[in-house]
Amino acid sequence: MTLVRNHRLPLSGNKYKLLILSVVFLAAACSPKTHPVATSPKPQPVVPPAKAIEKPVNKPTAKLPPPVLQSQKVSSISMLLPLNLDNLNPGGKYSKADMQKANMGVEYYQGFKLALDSLTANGYNYRLQLFDSKDIPAEAHNLSLNPKIRNSDLIVGPIFPDGIKAFGVGGKPLLSPLSPSSPAGFHNPDLITVIPPLAYHARRSAQYVFERLKAKKVFILKSGFSEENKYITPFKQQMDSLSKLKTKVVPFVVVRGSLTALLPQLSKTEPNVFVMPSTNQAFLQVTLRSLDTLAKNYPIVLIGHPSWEKLSFLKEDLLQRLKTVITSSDHVNYKSGSMVAFIKAYRKAYHLEPSEFAIKGFDEGLYFGRVLAEDETGAIKPEQHDFEGLHNDFHFVKKPGTGWVNTHVYILKYVNFELKAIE
Template structure:
């Protein structure tokens, strides 16, 4: 029943005052203002204020609620993700109404089907919104974009790290940094912090590795002006013997291991663990390693492993504790990672919409520090805006800690 009500195309105004929860805005740092620009002052009655219209396209898959229908495990996971994201986003909007802002949030079931995404792209209620949030998955984003070539309103890709180059939509805002920005950030760390003279790139032989290796090499070559040597090496059954003559016993040997293949990683990491008995090692890993359960924290710590991440939630921080309390009070549930992202994005885009006086949002002019990540957007004419901020994490005391 909650899903059916939440996803109705009917306009559902957000209350202009916080309902039960305390205003949750302090749970994240406010959007930075341009230098010397005073904060916007709201003095007129709420009823006379601008109402920002937001269309949210999420994969609730409500057809599975029909007689004879049934949710598969995958569909249920997608629906749960959609509900959790919506709840976080709406909590942020409810918080912002305490500042006198007004919103009209409309939910649509994108059903995780490209055909449905194309249909929604032609829906007047969607096209006339000030902001479109979703679809979530790449196929839906691509299908939706083909139907809105004349629509200049901003469209948020809220959860997908897919490269915006695949969509060619100048109105797209990609919130989750794509993989190439992780690779570039790692290259910057290797050059600026490690000051490495050479980097050993351990390849699995699968072409998937190149999605990380190529932008890493481009960035490192650019920063070092080709002075940092990149040594590619395809590892076969964990054998690193051919590299030994090139290794230093006095200075750290920097290795890049861009694979996520379980069998390859387990064999190669064991070989590196043997290597550190005679050679100092620093290992640069893939951002997906954070969620790979088969990787052991003690081994990665011995290898002085560093990875990048677009998510780093400090559950002990005061702002996070305040958010959790507010979320529990509103929904009687624990917030998931999708609820946290929904809150951060609702707070950021809700404030941008409310304070925009030009009719054209400019995310590239407003940085933001949320609960799960910082937002620093850059704009490219053909592919829209993309958040470029990623954290550098290192294994300390058998857990990942932010170092930059």
Template sequence: MISVPNHRPPLSGNKWFIVFISLVIGACSPKLRPVPQPTVKTNTEKPATTTQKQVEKPPVKPTVSEAKTSVISLILPLDLPKAASGQTYTSADLKKANMSVEYYQGFKLALDSLASAGANYKLQLFDSKDDASQAHSLAYNPQIRNGDLIVGPVFPEDVKTFTSVLTAARKPIVSPLSPASPLTFKNQNLITMTPPLEYHAKGAATYIAAKVKPKKVFILSSGFSDEELYNSPFKRTMDSLSKRKIPVIATVITRGNLTPLIPQLSATEQNIFIVPSTKQAFLLVILHSLDTLSKKFPITVFGHPNWEKFSFLKAGQLQRLHTYITSSDRVNYKSGQTNMFLRSYRRAYRAEPTDFAIKGFDQGMYFGELLAKDDSSFQKPDQNDYTGIHNSFHFVKKPGVGWINTHVDILRYENFDLKKVE
């Protein structure tokens, strides 16, 4: 079963809050119909070669005893006092609260599915209020400290103050949504679920070195220092993989002027350009310049992962430039696994799942499966890979900063859409 402690009843007419409270109260209701479960695989496990072999395998049952109940604490920025009479949510506060509810719903749907197969969980929900002092206080809460797994807080400052208390070796603390570098927190217990930017840069460099194999690579920068968070790991990875045989030429571009680079371009082979900027004014100018240049030279562009969110970018132009980006949360809505999840979510909540709900579901499935085992698997994420709906999990363990999910997908613009190529 899953149990969730009740919070104060609603004192205002906030419809969102009433819906949320009804979900909390209903947390011990009969379990939902099982959702098809992606399998958590150890890194040494060999996949079945045919579908028939998978069917013939006996069902895997949790090796845990019926009496075992795994205690999971979710720490989310609900900011519940603002739902009280006389209080109001700002639009920013309400956005955070809705995000929290959506993540919670996805996470709980995953645990309900696993519970229907015999696993037992106690799901505790705590409000961080997106307040660093509240997060610091929660770190001393014995209900949280004595559980099996902590998921949250969400925002970097809250994670930093929370983890500053729990520095000794202990059970895992999951940073569920933030892509902030774990070097920010320096906590050996932390599991970073969203790959930080440096792993997007490393993913792009790995793909270029292995698949494209260019003679040289150009990095076109706007001059802002934050772009070094991408440029530095990209160059280090390229230098390492190519043994410095593929030169990486970094240059700051002013007013979209690419003329100084023309003598170095190839008229017959693809010229690879890395554009790490997220600044709209710069991107509009530099992409126009590259588009013009592509009439005379073969051009391939690798962009920042946030480009996927930018409505001002033109799909046709990006397609002409053979543009690639990396992604850690691309959902394939045409897959059978995704569609079965969508049906289960709609049936449970009478709503469409957001990206936060999907992430909550994937993470709930991953940790729920590991906790259901009668061993310490959930404390060894680097030994357990997972393929989910929005992303895959492949963790590396770094001394002093915990485990980091390093998996990113490579996407390419095709037919005015982004298609996964790796």
């Protein structure tokens, strides 16, 4: 049973609708008056994602035992989302930024809640409490002292890095649901980072270059900004480790798009692998044109930054000519049976199309809801269960002092002028 009522609510950018939504949330979910009830509510329709199955990491063919119906265990979950409900006070007003954050929080909540509703049909029980973090670090710190939150089995949020840092270490699993920030900066051994940080994208790219492309030399095209080192450093470390220093990594600062100095090192028979960790529009446009010219005489494979997927100024035809490959932690197949089932269930529950935040909320609710419910030791262990979700797979590793990190990222390649997952 989930103890937050499932309201079917409209949601759009319209301020009036958001305010109505927030009022209902305040009354139904934020209050500390939530209590378990003796009887289970009527089970919600189960959303059966075909791939959303947990598997022990070392036993890929085994499955968790079937759930025991009507379990007496009640798993307690507290969610800290930036609803900014103070804007409902007389004279208050939502700014555009506050509106976007509130919408993000509501959409994530709705996906997460739908997942718990699906699990309750299998006999699992949950106590779900929702709190407004207001996207204010001081408020996140105050919430960390709330006994109802501290006594939860799982704390979801805050969403943004400053809130996570301000919340601090509380001795309970703290789920960072949407941020790819490196957990190293939080020093929280109970943190669970679901969205893979940039370093894991860089390492996965290096693995692809070494194992699939079998490159003997890799050129890293730099713009000169130090921000790019967040990608370059783990890429080179992984490449050096995998190749035992046999693959040469050549950093090269590109000035005004000129690649002439590299010509003596290029091969006309084997693929020349270029890595571009930049997201700067001016630099990319000039340098990509130079690479496109170079590709007329030299075979080229380009490894791009994961953010390229959302950069509208990049041209698909050019990237396809350069045989571009990027990594991604978010790849949804809208034609899959599991995704179609989820969309139908979400529409039925909320009369809305699910956003990316709703999809992520559903995946995370389904995974952590079941891990909590089936845990017998009182301490969840994400590293023991893999998961194939709608937006990404989960493969957690435990890092000393920084908690659990999901390391799974997709390899995407431009095929027929669109990105398709190849690994």
